[in-house]
Amino acid sequence: MKLTESIRNINKIPELRQRILYTLLLLFVYRLGSHITIPGVDASAVASATTSHSNDLFGLFDLFVGGAFARASIFSLGIMPYISASIIIQLLGAVTPYVQKLQKEGEEGRQKINQYTRYGTILIALLQAWGVSVNLSSPSSFGKVVVPDPGFFFTITAVIILTASTVFVMWLGELITERGIGNGISLIIMIGILARFPASLVAEAQSVSFGSKNWIVEIVIMALMVAIVAIVVILTVATRRIPVQHAKRVVGRKVYGGGTQYIPIKINTAGVMPIIFAQSIMFLPSTFLSFFPESEAMQKVAAAFAYDSWFYAVVFGLMIVFFTYFYTAIAFNPKEVADTMRRQGGFIPGVRPGKNTEEFIDNILTRITLPGAIALAVIAILPTFLTKFVNVTPGFANFFGGTSLLIVVSVGLDTLQQVESHLMMRHYDGFMKTAKARGRR
Incomplete structure (x- = not known):
């Protein structure tokens, strides 16, 4: 309803x-x-x-x-x-x-x-x-x-x-x-x-109907897929809130400030961009090697960069961790946040304004980015493990985890939030269950 x-x-x-x-x-x-x-x-x-x-x-x-x-x-x-x-x-x-x-x-x-x-x-x-x-x-x-x-x-x-x-x-x-x-x-x-999802889903269903895969195993795989989707959603929206206290200011007969606000820092601040960045870089070797189709040495290098190879999975995962930190540093600047708080008269309880606040925010950002980056890398290379150890068709494995799922969930949530904002601006309830509560606050 x-x-x-x-x-x-x-x-x-x-x-x-x-x-x-x-x-x-x-x-x-x-x-x-x-x-x-x-x-x-x-x-x-x-x-x-x-x-x-x-x-x-x-x-x-x-x-x-x-x-x-x-x-x-x-x-x-x-x-x-x-x-x-x-x-x-x-x-x-x-x-x-x-x-x-x-x-x-x-x-x-x-x-x-x-x-x-x-x-x-x-x-x-x-x-x-x-x-x-x-x-x-x-x-x-x-x-x-x-x-x-x-x-x-x-x-x-x-x-x-x-x-x-x-x-x-x-x-x-x-x-x-x-x-x-x-x-x-x-x-x-x-x-x-x-x-590509409908064709991949049909191919997976055909593998079960033809007897190449047990339907009980397929049910377990589908349940695991739902769990992974839920984990990706949690990873995308999870935040660490830092409390910010504002001092009271009296201007004329009005009192400003005095309330407590929060700085929301996402566990995955970079979103899906590290995946896209790393994937784009991984496309470059294959593009370069395509100029030498007759060279055996180049084809051996191309085999190392094959999508289902362990070398590709390890390099891809490391690049995701690197780009997660890199893009987080671009998207969130602790120094600018600390300077803005100081100009507005805000402070984090127990932390001095200025340099100490910058270091405090930077430490929190570094600590929560590491598990987020590792989780992002694990989910991104999950299809490689599925094709190696589980009887899952390659096309369906890409939707089971990996880059495809991360992009679809992240972009879907971002688009849904934009639609939500349009609805809330005109006092309509959005798709989220807490939309009305957020509007009232």
């Missing part, structure tokens, strides 16, 4: 209804483009050949783009070049004074950073598009001929189309963020992941 009432409330708000419909329309355009094949490619040959890559890094890349890679679609690169460019810009912000200066210049600096990110997206898309064209042109990559007429003209055409399509997808994401609901880039990634 509460869900249906919340949906009816959405329909009562014209602006929110238009934003949701606009978002759905642009996501439909993205899904439509993922079914348009690159000119000069035999789509049926690619589809049959990429089934053998369902459990490697190409299969994971195909998961993020909603099957566009398996269909040799014009959207084969998806939004991943933009994510890679964002990673590079943020890394430069930590070591380059010029980028650091832009980050502190407000809206003008943000626009320049966005512009540099777009330029970087084009450069990375050109490189990855070239790698895709080389892979498609090489029969050894797929075990059969997928491009009947390879050559210079096909390479140039494929690179131009794939790069332009990536820029178009980036534009769609920015439109969704500006005029729709939710973060457009994240929603594009999420919709690409969810597009």
Whole structure:
């Protein structure tokens, strides 16, 4: 009843209804483009050949783009070049004074950073598009001929189309963020992941019906999946609240302050970004190695970076822990929080304002980030363990845990919270059970 009432409330708000419909329309355009094949490619040959890559890094890349890679679609690169460019810009912000200066210049600096990110997206898309064209042109990559007429003209055409399509997808994401609901880039990634879920679920059900898996074991697996989803939700929303006391101030006949507020610090402050960052970096070796399909040495290195290898799992987990700390340091600055509290007359009980407050917040942030980062890494590499020790199909294992589940839960909760805020602004009950209580407070 509460869900249906919340949906009816959405329909009562014209602006929110238009934003949701606009978002759905642009996501439909993205899904439509993922079914348009690159000119000069035999789509049926690619589809049959990429089934053998369902459990490697190409299969994971195909998961993020909603099957566009398996269909040799014009959207084969998806939004991943933009994510890679964002990673590079943020890394430069930590070591380059010029980028650091832009980050502190407000809206003008943000626009320049966005512009540099777009330029970087084009450069990375050109490189990855070239790698895709080389892979498609090489029969050894797929075990059969997928491009009947390879050559210079096909390479140039494929690179131009794939790069332009990536820029178009980036534009769609920015439109969704500006005029729709939710973060457009994240929603594009999420919709690409969810597009593969029905087929993976059917494949898992068929394995049970054909007798290759016991149905009792499948029930246990599904129960474990529900538990993991609950753990991911808890990891996403769990916070550590630091009490802040404000001194009373008398201005004229009014008394200000004197109450107790809280600084909410999430256990997973970085959200899903460490997963996306680490995954984008892990895509780079396979892109580079795709230029050497005939080299045995390069293929041995590629085997080490296979999605189901232990080396990949360990490196991926360590990168997630690193990027969790890195992005947390960018998203939450204890020094700025301490300075703001001092200017507003606030203090943490038992802690001196200024440097001591900064160190206190930084210590708490460091302690709660470590278990959050480890939990994030364990959940991210869980599909590797499932495919190794449990009889779970590779496609379904990606939804059982790992990057897919983390992205879907994080983006879903973020979008739901934005819808919730629109409802609460107009005094409607949202989807959360405590929405009315929060509104009253």
